[in-house]
Amino acid sequence: MGAVQNWLDAFEKALKTGDAKSIGSLFVDQSFWRDYLPFDWTLQTVEGWDAIATFGACNGPKTRFSNPQFEGGSDDHEGLFRFRTQDGAGRGHIRLENGRCKTLFTMLEHLPEAAEPADTQSEPFVLIVGGGQSGLALGAQLQDMRVPYLIVDKYPKVGDQWRSRYDSLVLHDPVWYDHMPFKPFPADWPVFTPKDQMGDWLEAYADELNLNVSTSTSLIDAKYDEASAHWTAQIDQNGACKTIRPTHLVMALGLSGFPKVPNFKGQDTFQGPQFHSSEFQGGTDFAGKNVIVVGANNSAHDIASDLVRVGSRPTMIQRSSTLVVDQTDYCERILGPLYSEKALENGISTDKADILQASMPLRMMERNHKKLWDGIRSDRADFYQRLTDAGFEVDFAEDGTGLGMKYRRTASGYYIDVGGAQMVMDGQIKVSSGLGVSHLSEKAVHLENGERLSADAVVYATGYGDMTDWVAALVDRETADRVGPCWGYGSGTKGDPGPWIGEQRNMWVETRQQGLWITGGNLSQARFFSRLLALQLAKRFEA
Numbered sequence: 001m002g003a004v005q006n007w008l009d010a011f012e013k014a015l016k017t018g019d020a021k022s023i024g025s026l027f028v029d030q031s032f033w034r035d036y037l038p039f040d041w042t043l044q045t046v047e048g049w050d051a052i053a054t055f056g057a058c059n060g061p062k063t064r065f066s067n068p069q070f071e072g073g074s075d076d077h078e079g080l081f082r083f084r085t086q087d088g089a090g091r092g093h094i095r096l097e098n099g100r101c102k103t104l105f106t107m108l109e110h111l112p113e114a115a116e117p118a119d120t121q122s123e124p125f126v127l128i129v130g131g132g133q134s135g136l137a138l139g140a141q142l143q144d145m146r147v148p149y150l151i152v153d154k155y156p157k158v159g160d161q162w163r164s165r166y167d168s169l170v171l172h173d174p175v176w177y178d179h180m181p182f183k184p185f186p187a188d189w190p191v192f193t194p195k196d197q198m199g200d201w202l203e204a205y206a207d208e209l210n211l212n213v214s215t216s217t218s219l220i221d222a223k224y225d226e227a228s229a230h231w232t233a234q235i236d237q238n239g240a241c242k243t244i245r246p247t248h249l250v251m252a253l254g255l256s257g258f259p260k261v262p263n264f265k266g267q268d269t270f271q272g273p274q275f276h277s278s279e280f281q282g283g284t285d286f287a288g289k290n291v292i293v294v295g296a297n298n299s300a301h302d303i304a305s306d307l308v309r310v311g312s313r314p315t316m317i318q319r320s321s322t323l324v325v326d327q328t329d330y331c332e333r334i335l336g337p338l339y340s341e342k343a344l345e346n347g348i349s350t351d352k353a354d355i356l357q358a359s360m361p362l363r364m365m366e367r368n369h370k371k372l373w374d375g376i377r378s379d380r381a382d383f384y385q386r387l388t389d390a391g392f393e394v395d396f397a398e399d400g401t402g403l404g405m406k407y408r409r410t411a412s413g414y415y416i417d418v419g420g421a422q423m424v425m426d427g428q429i430k431v432s433s434g435l436g437v438s439h440l441s442e443k444a445v446h447l448e449n450g451e452r453l454s455a456d457a458v459v460y461a462t463g464y465g466d467m468t469d470w471v472a473a474l475v476d477r478e479t480a481d482r483v484g485p486c487w488g489y490g491s492g493t494k495g496d497p498g499p500w501i502g503e504q505r506n507m508w509v510e511t512r513q514q515g516l517w518i519t520g521g522n523l524s525q526a527r528f529f530s531r532l533l534a535l536q537l538a539k540r541f542e543a
């Protein structure tokens with residue numbers, strides 16, 4: 001028998017005893033155990049020998065971890081395995097170091113098959129607010145687990161959120177990373193999906209899976225009643241007010257909160273149009289004009305590139321530095337080992353890739369990404385030098401850990417380059433770096449150093465607020481404050497203060513407000529975390 005199977009058998013035995021010493025002896029000192037539900041019904045990473053021994057002793061006996069089966073891996077010291085617990089079937093991943101465990105990942109995959117819900121016409125057990133990819137993926141998972149749910153979306157058609165974005169938008173992530181659960185993209189799908197095609201796909205997804213979606217329906221207000229443990233949710237359905245009483249409320253309202261528009265002196269005197277990037281519909285109205293784009297991240301670059309294509313003269317105001325990555329590097333070096341045609345040829349299916357990705361605790365991911373980014377930085381020194389020479393300030397995250405960690409910390413501060421960087425180098429997109437805006441006048445934007453930039457229009461590509469904005473608007477401020485900030489993992493870097501949490505804050509787990517959950521993120525997160533969120537809701541439904 002191989003080393004991994006031997007370890008798993010010893011682990012099963014030790015867990016049964018609940019003896020911290022025997023459990024701990026199976027792990028190296030600086031080890032990690034990331035548990036996604038089977039042992040403690042939450043998403044968490046336990047770090048270090050002591051904490052792991054205690055965690056295993058507290059949760060081991062009751063979990064009834066059994067029948068672990070190594071599925072094979074790159075060698076006999078690392079790989080995937082299946083197991084059972086008292087709650088259902090799980091899958092995991094392990095890395096051994098001299099026979100002891102360095103990283104362990106355990107994840108629940110299935111509860112025992114549920115019976116049909118007693119009355120599918122009654123109140124939904126779960127109300128999902130938002131029918132974008134996150135809401136739809138969760139609906140599909142709940143349907144699979146036979147949990148009554150309703151998705152409401154304010155738009156008339158599923159997919160309108162993507163359709164409403166600027167014309168030139170094409171997904172920056174490649175198709176292998178983007179599959180939705182139960183219905184992957186067909187083999188001939190473009191590698192980078194244009195935004196309207198993405199919207200159409202989501203609409204077809206909801207239709208074909210027969211998801212319970214009510215469009216042109218907005219949540220107006222939700223109040224939780226502690227005594228009955230139910231929400232009273234007021235919805236506006238095509239102009240008619242209705243009340244529904246779900247047990248759980250899931251906010252699936254996007255990766256962020258409301259558009260952030262800075263307040264500058266003189267905004268009221270500026271004579272041209274000024275608006276947030278989320279309202280940008282395309283550059284055609286601005287041909288031949290000077291457009292100031294405040295910001296220098298993804299949206300700013302996409303918008304400025306679009307403006308160049310229609311013959312206008314954009315200037316990006318870059319207040320602080322930006323991480324830029326060439327899309328080829330992003331797809332081949334960052335995502336490629338797990339999500340690419342090559343990965344599929346190597347036997348790494350999407351399911352397997354998701355587990356491999358989750359198997360890496362964030363502390364180790366930071367270290368690995370630092371090395372990866374040191375490599376990208378040196379191999380692409382010429383590219384970064386040319387950007388710097390054009391007056392653009394480049395960073396690689398404040399600790400050099402790159403794009404993936406920036407995404408997990410603040411989901412901002414980067415550009416996946418699809419042509420904008422060359423336009424900056426060529427001077428087609430002008431950049432003003434290191435300075436903020438001082439004020440606006442009738443026909444200009446003025447910088448803090450006194451420089452005057454002639455402007456016919458201003459686009460604020462200045463990002464979005466926190467997801468808890470939605471909680472404050474739809475529930476109340478007190479609840480939003482109790483829930484606290486969403487996203488980030490306590491890395492202690494700018495925008496993501498400590499203490500260290502090691503998982504995305506408040507995401508895909510019940511928040512401090514009973515019955516309130518938050519989901520969101522890119523397509524890959526919608527796919528993977530929808531299952532884990534649905535399992536937690538299904539467990540509560542079963543109870």
Ligand SMILES: Cc1cc2nc3c(=O)[nH]c(=O)nc-3n(C[C@H](O)[C@H](O)[C@H](O)COP(=O)(O)OP(=O)(O)OC[C@H]3O[C@@H](n4cnc5c(N)ncnc54)[C@H](O)[C@@H]3O)c2cc1C
Pocket residue numbers: 129130131132133134135152153154155160161162165169170171172173217218219220252253254255299519520521522523524
């Ligand atoms: C410009 C841009 C480019 C992006 N590019 C990519 C990319 O390349 N790859 C990627 O994976 N991600 C990308 N993202 C990020 C992310 O995938 C998208 O923001 C995505 O739309 C998030 O999906 P979601 O389901 O979490 O939320 P959304 O798609 O934002 O869906 C939220 C839904 O909630 C609805 N809603 C809002 N308020 C209410 C209410 N009160 N009642 C009922 N319904 C309501 C809205 O109508 C909307 O349909 C991009 C985001 C932006 C802004």
